[in-house]
Amino acid sequence: MTMSRRHALAAAALIPGAALVGGPARAQQRFDSIFMFVPAGPGGGWDGTGRAIEQAARQAGLVGSFQFENVGGAGGMVGLPRFVNQRRNQANALMVGGSVMVGAGITNKSPVTIANVQPVARLTEEAGVVVVPANSEVKSWTDLAAKFRSNPGAVPVGGGSAGGTDHIALGLILKALGRNPREASYVAFAGGGPANAAILGGQVGAGISGYSEFSEQVKAGRMRALATTGEKRIAGTDIPTLKELGINVTAANWRGVFCPPGLNGQQRQALIDLMTAIHATPQWKEILTTRAWDDAFLTGDAFGAYLKQDIAATEEVLKDLGLA
Amino acid sequence: MDTLAALAGGFATALTPTHLLFAFVGCFLGTAVGVLPGIGPALTVALLLPITFQVPATSAFILFAGVYYGAMYGGSTTSILLNTPGESATIITALEGHRMARAGRAGPALATAAIGSFVAGTIATLALTFAAPVVVELALKLGPAEYFSLMVVAFVAVSAVLGASALRGLACLFLGLLLGIVGVDLQTGQPRFTFGMIEFLDGIEVTIVAVGLFAVAETLHLATRRKHGEDEILPVQGSLWLSKSDWARSWKPWLRGACIGFPFGAIPAGGSELPTFLSYYMERKLSKNPGEFGHGAIEGVAGPEAANNASAAGVLMPMLTLGLPTSVTAAIMLSAFQSYGIQPGPMLFVTQGDLVWGLIASLYVGNVMLLILNLPLVGLWVKILKIPTPQLYAGILVFATIGSYGVSNSVIDLLVMYGVGIVGLFMKRYDFPVAPAVIGMILGPLAEQAFRQALTISQGDVTTFITRPISASFLVVALLLAFGPKLWSAWVATQQRARA
Known part of the structure; x- marks a missing residue:
C-alpha cells in the first residue's frame, strides 16, 4: 500500500x-x-x-x-x-x-x-493484521468481535483504498461474523502514513492493513494487534490468526x-x-x-x-x- | 541522550569527506530535478533506490535528503524565470516571481528565494532537532474533521488569490475542482469522470496541469501576440543582489513562511503546497502596499519559498519519529529504510541513533551547501532571459514535454497538458486567473476526502465539525477571515459616523 x-x-x-x-x-x-x-x-x-x-x-x-x-x-x-x-x-x-x-x-x-x-x-x-490504538477500551479480539456483531457501523475501521486488500479482508470478517459487509464504517486512507496517524490518534476505532504497515507501532506498544489474516502466525510474533480464534477467514x-x-x-x-x-x-x-x-x-x-x-x-x- | 551531544556526534558523521560528497551530489541532483518541470524529488529518490544495495544506510539517506532539499531550491528557479513551476510546491512562487522577472528584477527574486529557503530550512531543521516529539504528538490530535476545517480556512484564504473578478476566480476554482475529482474515488473505489479510460483512473497529475496552464499557455499566448511585435520581458535591470529595501521587505516573510511551513509538513495531510498558499495570502494581507501583489511583490516570493523549504524539514519529522510518511518523497524514503531492514518509528532514535543524527546534521550541511551552490548561479540563471523569446519558449516547450512524458511514459498525459494549455491560452486572453484552478485541483480532493472520512467516522453526524474543539476553532478562524475585515470596517465606519 x-x-x-x-x-x-x-x-x-x-x-x-x-x-x-x-x-x-x-x-x-x-x-x-x-x-x-x-x-x-x-x-x-x-x-x-x-x-x-x-x-x-x-x-x-x-x-x-x-x-x-x-x-x-x-x-x-x-x-x-x-x-x-x-x-x-x-x-x-x-x-x-x-x-x-x-x-x-x-x-x-x-x-x-x-x-x-x-x-x-x-x-x-503478507498477512493482514487487525489493530486498535493502545489506549482503546477494546482489549482483545473477543471485545472487537462483539462490537462488530452488535453494530459494525459504530466501529470506524481505517485502511487502504476502498475495494483494496484491506477492505476485502474486513468484508470477509464481517461476513463470517454474520453481518453484511456493507454495514462497515470503512475509512479509506491514501497510504500507510495517514492510516497510521488516524489509528495512533484514535480517530478511528480500529485499523486493518498489511502487517508491515503497523509492525513498528505494535512493537513500540502504541497499537495493539488483535488478530492476523494469514494461514499461520507471522514469524516472530504471538498474534493469533483469525482461524485460531474461530473465524474461518484467510486473506493475504x-x-x-x-x-x-x-x-x-x-x-x-x-x-x-x-x-x-x-x-x-x-x-x-x-x-x-x-x-x-x-x-x-x-x-x-x-x-x-x-x-x-x-x-x-x-x-x-x-x-x-x-x-x- | 542529550540532544546537543547527539547532534555533535551527527556532525562528526556528516562532515566526513565521503558524506560531504554524498550531500553535495544530492543537493546538485536535487537542484537539477527541481529545475526540470515534471520530474520531482519523489521520482529521483525512487530511481536512486537501487544504490541502497551498494552503500551504507547513512550515506544513502544523506544523498536522499540532499535531493529533497535541493528540489525545493531548484523548483523556484523555473517558476521565477520561465513561469513554469518545476514542483507543485513552487506554483505560487510563479505568481509574483515571474512578474518580478518580467520587470527586470529576476536577480532579487532568485536571491530572496534562495536566502529565504536557507533561512527557513535552517529554522525548520532546528525545530526538527529540538521539538520533534512534541509537535508530532500534537499533529496526531488532528483527524479528518480537523483537516476538513483546515481546508475551509485554506479555501477562504486562497479566495484572496482569486484576482479582480470574484466570478472569474470562482469559475477557475471550479475548473480546478473538476480536474481534481477525476479518477478512482478513494472512499468507494468507483471511477469518476474517467470516460472509461484507464489512463484517468489514477487522476490527473497536478504538475501536468500546472505546466499546461503556465508554460504551454504562456508560449501559445506569446505566439499569438508575436506579430503585434510585443516583447513583454524586460531585460535584467539593476543589481542582481538584494537591495536594502529588498532585505527589509524579505526578512519578515522568511520568518513567517518558516513558521507556517514547518507544522504543515509535520501534519499527515499537510503537504508542501498548502503552506505556500497560506503564506502568500498572509503576505498579501500584511503588506503595506497590497496593490503591488500581482505585479511582482517580493514578499510574495520570499514567504512561499521559505514555507515550502520549511515544510520539507517538517515532513522528515513524523517520518523519523513515527514512521509516518506525509509526502510521496517521504513514502519512498521509507521504503528505502525498509530495504536496509530498518523500520522508522518510535524506536528509530534509540536503535539507529548514529544514522538519524548523521542525517539531521547533514540537513544543516546541505542547507549551507545549497546556498553556496545557488547564489552564484543566480547570475548564470538570469542570463537565460537574454535568450530571444521565440527560442526560449520553444526550449521551454521541449523541456516541459520531455519532463512530463518521462514521468509517466503516457501520451495521454501529454494530450492533457496541451489540452489544458489551450484552455489556459483562452484564460489568459480573457483575463481568467490561473492560480485558483491549480489551488482547487490540489485542495478540492483533499477537502472532499477529509469531509467524507470525517462523516464515516461520525456515522453521518455533520455536527462533528463543530463539536470537536480543534475543528470548531479552525471554522471560527475561517469565519473571521471571511467576514472579519468587512465587519471591522463597518464598525469603524459607524464609529466615525457616531463621532461626526
Whole structure:
C-alpha cells in the first residue's frame, strides 16, 4: 500500500538495473537477459519485488542482465494491457503482479485482467493484521468481535483504498461474523502514513492493513494487534490468526511474477525453472529475511489454480461490498 | 541522550569527506530535478533506490535528503524565470516571481528565494532537532474533521488569490475542482469522470496541469501576440543582489513562511503546497502596499519559498519519529529504510541513533551547501532571459514535454497538458486567473476526502465539525477571515459616523 494517487510515485522509466558489484557467474546462466515489467512506479512493493529478483539472480549468475520498465497506475491496470499487447510471445519477459491487481481488475471492470497473462510463480505474501490504538477500551479480539456483531457501523475501521486488500479482508470478517459487509464504517486512507496517524490518534476505532504497515507501532506498544489474516502466525510474533480464534477467514496480499500470453508450455517452463532456481539461492533467502517478506513460493499450474480461486473469492466479496 | 551531544556526534558523521560528497551530489541532483518541470524529488529518490544495495544506510539517506532539499531550491528557479513551476510546491512562487522577472528584477527574486529557503530550512531543521516529539504528538490530535476545517480556512484564504473578478476566480476554482475529482474515488473505489479510460483512473497529475496552464499557455499566448511585435520581458535591470529595501521587505516573510511551513509538513495531510498558499495570502494581507501583489511583490516570493523549504524539514519529522510518511518523497524514503531492514518509528532514535543524527546534521550541511551552490548561479540563471523569446519558449516547450512524458511514459498525459494549455491560452486572453484552478485541483480532493472520512467516522453526524474543539476553532478562524475585515470596517465606519 503506497499513495493512492499516481503522483510522482507512479513514475515510469526505462532504466537498466543497477550494476551490482558481483563476481563472475557462479552458477549456470539460464537467460542472457530478462525484461522485467513493473506495473507500478519505482519504490513500491511490486517494484521492490522486481528489483529483489534482479539482485538475487545476478548475484547468483543466473541471468546476464535485466531491463526494467515501470508503468504505474490504478493497481496495475494501466500497465497490464501494455504488457499484454507489447510483450506477447516474448520468451524472456516477466511481469510483477499480485492480489491488488486481482481486485483492481474487478472493481475497474477492466477489459484486460490478470487472467490474460500466464502465472509463473507466487513468491511472497503478507498477512493482514487487525489493530486498535493502545489506549482503546477494546482489549482483545473477543471485545472487537462483539462490537462488530452488535453494530459494525459504530466501529470506524481505517485502511487502504476502498475495494483494496484491506477492505476485502474486513468484508470477509464481517461476513463470517454474520453481518453484511456493507454495514462497515470503512475509512479509506491514501497510504500507510495517514492510516497510521488516524489509528495512533484514535480517530478511528480500529485499523486493518498489511502487517508491515503497523509492525513498528505494535512493537513500540502504541497499537495493539488483535488478530492476523494469514494461514499461520507471522514469524516472530504471538498474534493469533483469525482461524485460531474461530473465524474461518484467510486473506493475504501476495506478490508473484507472470509471463505474457502466447508463450508455449516449454517457454513458460523455462521461466518457472528460472524462478525456482532464484528461489533456491541463499541471496533470495537473505532478501526475504531483511525485508520481512513471508515465503509463499508456488509455481506453474498449482499457482494457476490458486489464482483462479483467489479471483472467484475476491469477486464474491466485492459483490457483497457493492463494488463489483 | 542529550540532544546537543547527539547532534555533535551527527556532525562528526556528516562532515566526513565521503558524506560531504554524498550531500553535495544530492543537493546538485536535487537542484537539477527541481529545475526540470515534471520530474520531482519523489521520482529521483525512487530511481536512486537501487544504490541502497551498494552503500551504507547513512550515506544513502544523506544523498536522499540532499535531493529533497535541493528540489525545493531548484523548483523556484523555473517558476521565477520561465513561469513554469518545476514542483507543485513552487506554483505560487510563479505568481509574483515571474512578474518580478518580467520587470527586470529576476536577480532579487532568485536571491530572496534562495536566502529565504536557507533561512527557513535552517529554522525548520532546528525545530526538527529540538521539538520533534512534541509537535508530532500534537499533529496526531488532528483527524479528518480537523483537516476538513483546515481546508475551509485554506479555501477562504486562497479566495484572496482569486484576482479582480470574484466570478472569474470562482469559475477557475471550479475548473480546478473538476480536474481534481477525476479518477478512482478513494472512499468507494468507483471511477469518476474517467470516460472509461484507464489512463484517468489514477487522476490527473497536478504538475501536468500546472505546466499546461503556465508554460504551454504562456508560449501559445506569446505566439499569438508575436506579430503585434510585443516583447513583454524586460531585460535584467539593476543589481542582481538584494537591495536594502529588498532585505527589509524579505526578512519578515522568511520568518513567517518558516513558521507556517514547518507544522504543515509535520501534519499527515499537510503537504508542501498548502503552506505556500497560506503564506502568500498572509503576505498579501500584511503588506503595506497590497496593490503591488500581482505585479511582482517580493514578499510574495520570499514567504512561499521559505514555507515550502520549511515544510520539507517538517515532513522528515513524523517520518523519523513515527514512521509516518506525509509526502510521496517521504513514502519512498521509507521504503528505502525498509530495504536496509530498518523500520522508522518510535524506536528509530534509540536503535539507529548514529544514522538519524548523521542525517539531521547533514540537513544543516546541505542547507549551507545549497546556498553556496545557488547564489552564484543566480547570475548564470538570469542570463537565460537574454535568450530571444521565440527560442526560449520553444526550449521551454521541449523541456516541459520531455519532463512530463518521462514521468509517466503516457501520451495521454501529454494530450492533457496541451489540452489544458489551450484552455489556459483562452484564460489568459480573457483575463481568467490561473492560480485558483491549480489551488482547487490540489485542495478540492483533499477537502472532499477529509469531509467524507470525517462523516464515516461520525456515522453521518455533520455536527462533528463543530463539536470537536480543534475543528470548531479552525471554522471560527475561517469565519473571521471571511467576514472579519468587512465587519471591522463597518464598525469603524459607524464609529466615525457616531463621532461626526
